[in-house]
Amino acid sequence: MNKKISLSDLRFFEMKLFLITLIFVTSINLLSSQGEKKFFDPMDVFDLSWASDPQVSPDGKTIVYVRKSNNIMFDNTSSNLWQISVDGKHHQPLFSGLNNYQSPRWSPDGKKLAFISDESDANQIHIRWLDSTESAVISNLQESPSSLSWSPNGKWLAFTMNVKSPIEAIVEPRSKPEGAEWAERPITIVNTRYQYDGQGIVDPAYRHVFIVSSDGGSVRQLTNGDFNHNGSLTWSLDSQQVYFSAYRSNNWELVSNEADIYSIDIETGELDQITTQSGAERSPTMSPNGKYIAFSSQERRPLAFTPKRIALVETQNKKIRILSESLDGDADNIIWAEDGQSLYFSYDEKGIRNIGEIALNGKYEKIIGGLGGTTIGRPYLSGGFHVANNIFAYTHGTSDRPSDIGVIRNNQKTVITSLNKNLLGHRKLGMVNEITYNSSFDGQEIQGWYITPPDFDPSKQYPLILEIHGGPHLAYGPSFSAELQIMAAAGYIVFYNNYRGSLSYGEDFALLLQYKYSSQEDFADHMSGIDALIKKGFVDSKNLFIAGGSAGGIATAYAVGLTDRFNAAVAAKPVINWLSKPLTADSMVGQIYHQFPGPPWEHLEHYWKRSPLSLVGNVTTPTLLLTGENDRRTPISETEQFYQALRLRGIDSAMVRLPNTSHSIASKPSRLISKVDHILAWFERYQSDPEEIN
Known part of the structure; x- marks a missing residue:
């Protein structure tokens, strides 16, 4: 006996068939769309991430780096700190979120990490105790710090920071009646360098060197005067002197490309001028044995380009010699090898940024090329590296990817992150x-x-x-x-x-x-x-x-x-x-x-x-x-x-x-x-x- 099918049963069957067909077609379309790559879209910019400022731990096992990414809701670029072992495992965030974390620097014993963050509204210096994963703010600064540098004994952090200078008014302002609304007071400018792109017209301020205990406490200003004292900073081996660059001349505002290396005693405040030659001597770094200070040396001449050379000055007699005369271009990012017999540096050649090594006799060789990828807008040469315990970490960029973290160990080169695989791998x-x-x-x-x-x-x-x-x-x-x-x-x-x-x-x-x-x-x-x-x-x-x-x-x-x-x-x-x-x-x-x-x-x-x-x-x-x-x-x-x-x-x-x-x-x-x-x-x-x- 045949069962009679009602109209409601038929409609239910048709609906069920329709849903099955819809699910099937949707699944096919989804699989097809997953297999077919789309073109790069302008809105994809908000999904890009890139690595910068890699820092290798003293034992050579871990890398901390700054991971940058764009935020579509706040229309900005955030900087977070991530860590990864040199074999590419244990890749995880140290600090992430809407705040910015930057300039990670390992303590000499590898047990602490100093960094700068705005999570307290203003940029402050923070310490992370890696054995307990506890963190603390160790400064209370009015201006943003930069050029963090640990003392060799791990007790101090040196840094630079702007200090505002009072403005001398030409006339004293008149007193207005109570409740009166007058125009804003005039702005008096008497300094030559009064404006900076991104800041506009600025109040007079001078950059000085400070130190703060790695256990926290008050900061202490080391340098004085109406001059700018700049990093990068380096320390003497006994943790008593901080080295920096400055041009301490009364006409400094009217002179371009002049700077000398100085040291200052953190106890007595005694200032010692290390270099006196014409030109710009910057970015000092102390050798492992304390015998030399390597620095960037640039002649002063009225030309649009002058190469930056690697130079050495002996700490005992202040005798200077140029190492990289044979390099036809700039040498940057100078780092001593652990044995003190050579230095690592970056240099650019035919549109490629490389890491090189130069011996104390001036002979150099290329270690690796392909640094880059930290300027995501246009394809400028960019990128940096760090080395510790014979492990190199560098920003690895290619034509189809912003920077990832690359590692060199035992002469083997490996890229250990793939920050944009999920986006650009499908474009x-x-x-x-x-x-x-x-x-x-x-x-x-x-x-x-x-x-x-x-x-x-x-x-x-x-x-x-x-x-x-x-x-x-x-x-x-x-x-x-x-x-x-x-x-x-x-x-x-x-x-x-x-x-x-x-x-x-x-x-x-x-x-x-x-x-x-x-x-x-x-x-x-x-x-x-x-x-x-x-x-x-x-x-x-x-x-x-x-x-x-x-x-x-x-x-x-x-x-x-x-x-x-x-x-x-x-x-x-x-x-x-x-x-x-x-x-x-x-x-x-x-x-x-x-x-x-x-x-x-x-x-x-x-x-x-x-x-x-x-x-x-x-x-x-x-x-x-x-x-x-x-x-x-x-x-x-x-x-x-x-x-x-x-x-x-x-x-x-x-x-x-x-x-x-x-x-x-x-x-x-x-x-x-x-x-x-x-x-x-x-x-x-x-x-x-x-x-x-x-």
Whole structure:
């Protein structure tokens, strides 16, 4: 006997079938989406993490490092402390959350960790007792400390900190009637260096050396006077003297690139000047046997680039010798080997940061390359390392990942973290390719890189963005860049180069732009690279775009005065008028001395020739200008001059002003995203239909 099926039973069956089908289809789609990688999206910036400042424990077993990550709710970058064993195990946070933790420093016996944190609202010095996992604040400071350094006996921590100086008013303020509302009192400025980018106009303050007991208590100021005393700091082996750098001259504000090494006795306050030569001697570090102090030595000369050398001074007779004469470039991050017979350091070569070792006879060799990945916005050379007990920890960066922690032990190199695997392992990124070519100006070889869009097809043609680095005496490399990956994901070939004047190619190359920035010479370096890529067949010559920030913004503004080949341009935080910029920016003293033949009132023609404003009458390229309103390095008045000149000439242009933002316009994650959004939106306006390949 057949059972009769009711209408309700049928509907229930249909609903059940529908749900089963829906679950099945959803599962298939989910599996498909998991297998198919997405392009890098601007909002992915909020999910990036990267490592910096690794510190190896004295026994060589554990690494503590600063782990940085972006926060989408607070639009900032937080710094937390993580630890990991050198074999990659036991990876866990020491301090994490919304507060910032930085500058971890192991005590000599490895039982304590000093660090700086703002978890008490202001930045203070903290100690972590590693055997009990207890932590405590050991300072009560009014200003932020820096350059933490343990004494060899573990009893003291030395650091530097600003101390404000009273301002002498020109007139005494008048007394106002009770209840009266008067205008704010005038601000009196009498010091030469009165402004700093990111801080604005500042009250007079001088940096001094302090010590505090590692058990906590009151801090004690060691140095005095209206001078700046800077780290890094190092101690004598008996824990009685602290060494630092300073330029203790009455005219220090008017002098660029001068500093000497000093020591001060922590009991008597006796000051001893260790070096007296002209130039900058900085970053002292005591040898394991106390016989030498190694330091960074830089000649003082009126040139835009002078290499930093590794130097030694004997503690007994103060005799100085330079170790790294044969190294054609900067030597940084100097650390003694445990046997005192050599030093480790970092140096840059052809767009790559390396760790090197130099013996006391001056012979050096490369240990490893590939440091980087700590500047996630643009692909600047970056990264650092630390070594203890013959174990190296370094920031390992690649073209498709920000920095992880790399380790060298027993001559074996291992990357022991993968901070972005869960994000970037599921993103299809643009591929970074190297290119070398000769400049049309003089045949000079130039190194560059280009990023192809994800799913790149060499049989097609793509629009191209030339992105120019700042400095100009800095360098890009084949490192991960969130900004440039976003551009590539939007369908562009992104080209960047280390044009003449860039670092990592030696002193002669760096000085090719002496008194010539900007010029037709660096312009030729850029255009020759574009032509070399066009010859490869995959660049649409009718869709060329140019962008750059700071020195790159200058080059962009200068380029559109020399050519009409670009469909559109974006000049971020540029200098437009060299006659006005040096006398309105915070870099006045150093810039005039190092980059120009003299002050602007003595060399009007030279300053004007270097200025993009001198070429504004030639500009036909639609140009967007992008600058922070609080920029003190390339003040927004420079942007305003170019914008108003372009508007007077009827050139399609726009000015984007970023409120409450300094020269670091991408310092907040949302600002980085907004910067690239504006660049791409501006370029999209002026794209023409792609060419067909014959």
